[in-house]
Amino acid sequence: MKFEDMKGVIKKGEFSVESIENLSGDYYTVKLKNDADITWVPGEHGIFTLPGKKIEGRKFRLFSVASIPEEGFILIGTRTGKEISSFKKAFLTMVPNEKVALRGPFGWFKIQDETSPIVIFAGGVGITPIRALLKQMEFNTDRPIEVVYSSSGYHLFGNEIENMVMNNPMFQLYKMASREETAVKLDELVDHYGNAAYYYNSGSPAVLRSVKKRYRKKGIKKNRIISDLLIGAK
Ligand SMILES: Cc1cc2nc3c(=O)[nH]c(=O)nc-3n(C[C@H](O)[C@H](O)[C@H](O)COP(=O)(O)OP(=O)(O)OC[C@H]3O[C@@H](n4cnc5c(N)ncnc54)[C@H](O)[C@@H]3O)c2cc1C
Incomplete structure (x- = not known):
């Protein structure tokens, strides 16, 4: 981690809710207006709090920013799991124009x-x-971008990513539902690209540990593997 990566943590702002959608099952998206006109680097995350809300337990959550600055809004994707936490109950029942505080983004x-x-x-x-x-690379046709997306039920942002794939011949999307088929596809891609590629991994720590192990076993260098551990994610 470099100093540059953490610099954004000093930024603080309040943003009003534009919309909250329950897309399927326990999956939600929250769209915040970029009231404070902040910018960020795609892939960064922020620390979110809910001013004025009564919350039991931890009063903050980290969420990755799923949008890019050019879209003009801050997008969050999340799920509640079977038992919704006090934080998410307060967060996901907010109405337009209520305020969410954000420290960052950084990462x-x-x-x-x-x-x-x-x-x-x-x-x-x-x-x-x-x-x-x-989104950042949507119109970049200079290199192959292979996405292995494993989810046991609903694929959040799945349709949107399918559209990006249709518009860019260098994008490939493999929507996977099981560990086994995911492992086969990852092995295939590692055998094809070796250390010429960068390997980006995002998900729960346990799953990412096993993906990283798999890559390292196949000779991928540490500096070619970049992971975003979503600690606590469902
Ligand atoms: C860099 C980063 C980016 C993230 N991005 C997203 C995102 O885009 N979408 C999303 O849904 N979630 C994201 N998360 C996870 C998110 O911060 C919440 O932890 C998660 O959504 C669960 O919140 P909850 O309120 O539903 O459950 P919680 O009340 O937080 O509980 C979930 C479970 O995880 C455990 N847990 C929570 N935090 C930690 C921790 N820090 N260390 C160890 N155990 C912990 C709790 O003890 C509990 O068992 C991210 C986390 C990190 C670190």
Whole structure:
């Protein structure tokens, strides 16, 4: 982690809710207006609090920003799991124009160069920072971008990513539902690209540990693997 990656943590602002959508099951998106006109690097995350709301337990949550600055809004993707936490209950029942506070965005999960092929692994809600990376590269046709997206039920942002794939011949999307088929596809991609590619991984720590192990076993260098561990994600 470099100083540059953490610099954004000093930024603070309040943003009003534009909309909250329950897309499927326990999956939600929250769109915030960029009232404070902040900018960020795609792939970064922020620390979110809810001023004026009574919350039991931890009063903040980290969320990746799923949008890019050019879209003009701050997009969050999340799920509640079977039992909704006090924080998410307050968050996901907010109405337009209520305020959410954000510290950041900041982080290390960023595109490293302009030319290397990119292999992405997203597990479940780990797709959130990936959506931002893909949006950033939507019209970049100079390199292959392979996305292995594993989710046991609903694929958050799945349709949107499918549209990006249709518009860019260098994008490939593999929507996976099981660990086994995910492992086969990742092996195939590693065998094809080796250390020429960067490997971006986003999801729960346990899953990312096993993906990283898999890559390292196949000889991928540490500096070619960039992971965003969504600690606590469902
Ligand atoms: C860099 C980063 C980016 C993230 N991006 C997203 C995102 O885009 N979308 C999303 O849904 N979630 C994201 N998360 C996870 C998010 O911050 C919440 O932890 C998660 O959404 C669960 O919140 P909850 O309120 O539903 O459950 P919680 O009340 O937070 O509980 C979930 C479970 O995780 C455990 N847990 C929570 N935090 C930690 C921790 N820091 N260390 C160890 N155990 C912990 C709790 O003890 C509990 O068992 C991110 C986390 C990090 C670190």
